[in-house]
Amino acid sequence: MDSEKFSQGSQPLLDEPLDCGDEIGYAEESVWRRDANGTRRDDCRRLKIIILALSVAYIPFVVISLMLFIQHQSAQLLENVRPSGLFPSLASSHAIKYEQRHLPVRLHNNPFAGPPRPELDAAWHGLFEDIRINVTQQDLAYYNLTSIPLADGSGYAAELGVHHELHCLKKIRHWIHRDYYLKNETEEELVEWEAHIDHCMEMMRESIICRGDPSLTTFKWVAGDPPRLTAVALGHHQCVNWDSMMGWVRNRAVPIFQPGVLRLPEEI
Numbered sequence: 001m002d003s004e005k006f007s008q009g010s011q012p013l014l015d016e017p018l019d020c021g022d023e024i025g026y027a028e029e030s031v032w033r034r035d036a037n038g039t040r041r042d043d044c045r046r047l048k049i050i051i052l053a054l055s056v057a058y059i060p061f062v063v064i065s066l067m068l069f070i071q072h073q074s075a076q077l078l079e080n081v082r083p084s085g086l087f088p089s090l091a092s093s094h095a096i097k098y099e100q101r102h103l104p105v106r107l108h109n110n111p112f113a114g115p116p117r118p119e120l121d122a123a124w125h126g127l128f129e130d131i132r133i134n135v136t137q138q139d140l141a142y143y144n145l146t147s148i149p150l151a152d153g154s155g156y157a158a159e160l161g162v163h164h165e166l167h168c169l170k171k172i173r174h175w176i177h178r179d180y181y182l183k184n185e186t187e188e189e190l191v192e193w194e195a196h197i198d199h200c201m202e203m204m205r206e207s208i209i210c211r212g213d214p215s216l217t218t219f220k221w222v223a224g225d226p227p228r229l230t231a232v233a234l235g236h237h238q239c240v241n242w243d244s245m246m247g248w249v250r251n252r253a254v255p256i257f258q259p260g261v262l263r264l265p266e267e268i
């Protein structure tokens, strides 16, 4: 603002109050005033223009402040809904979406359930395709973690916790059906397996308690003599949208078991 120019031109303002009211309503007076002092109407216009300019200049500040306020409020709201602790790449992807679902728990016509058979092995195998991913240094730093760098230096090898859990569940399945899956293992290897299964069971217990699924399980009577009490776990589970999350995972998949993908111990 050129304040010197303004005060020069509006010197009369200081002497007596300047009426910058409605020029139509006060047409007569304004005309008279112009006669009395030629600069008065110019001062009025200038003042009005300055006030208008200031008002207009203020609009972006108001808009930006409002936007920042709304953004802050909605971020706080999201923080309450979304479980915190997503590492930066996943958080910024918005691939983690929650939805309420019943779990069907089908035991028939379900390739994941039932006795060992090629169809079941293929279904379980599919759960572990393209699950090793490439994460950034910032993603690791978010949890204070380290991992093996990719050979080309473009990231680090990782996988999501959910896949570690699924791996453990698969191991437990193999242990239950060890006559089928582990019939070639030596005594020594089976001792190792048992320790691994213990680890997996404990991890699953801790994971289940960690999630603390707060859906309601109800009860019903099953006819009989005497009638039996049974639990009904339809659940309205808060579930991650699997396709959305796996879409993100598969986009970042790296075949870490292929030679040359990971930096070797001597190169780290």
Ligand SMILES: *[C@@H]1O[C@H](CO)[C@@H](O)[C@H](O)[C@H]1NC(C)=O
Pocket (backbone or CB within 6 Å): 144
């Ligand atoms: C991060 O990890 C390092 C080594 O793994 C450890 O010494 C350090 O205390 C950790 N820092 C935090 C903040 O957890």
Ligand SMILES: *[C@@H]1O[C@H](CO)[C@@H](O)[C@H](O)[C@H]1NC(C)=O
Pocket (backbone or CB within 6 Å): 134, 135, 136, 150, 152, 154, 155, 252, 253, 254
């Ligand atoms: C790893 O991710 C980065 C982006 O973070 C990408 O530029 C790079 O190509 C990825 N590397 C591999 C081997 O997929």
Ligand SMILES: *[C@@H]1O[C@H](CO)[C@@H](O)[C@H](O)[C@H]1NC(C)=O
Pocket (backbone or CB within 6 Å): 180, 181, 182, 183, 184
């Ligand atoms: C056990 O070994 C036999 C003979 O080498 C092989 O045909 C079979 O596939 C193996 N079974 C398992 C579960 O690894």
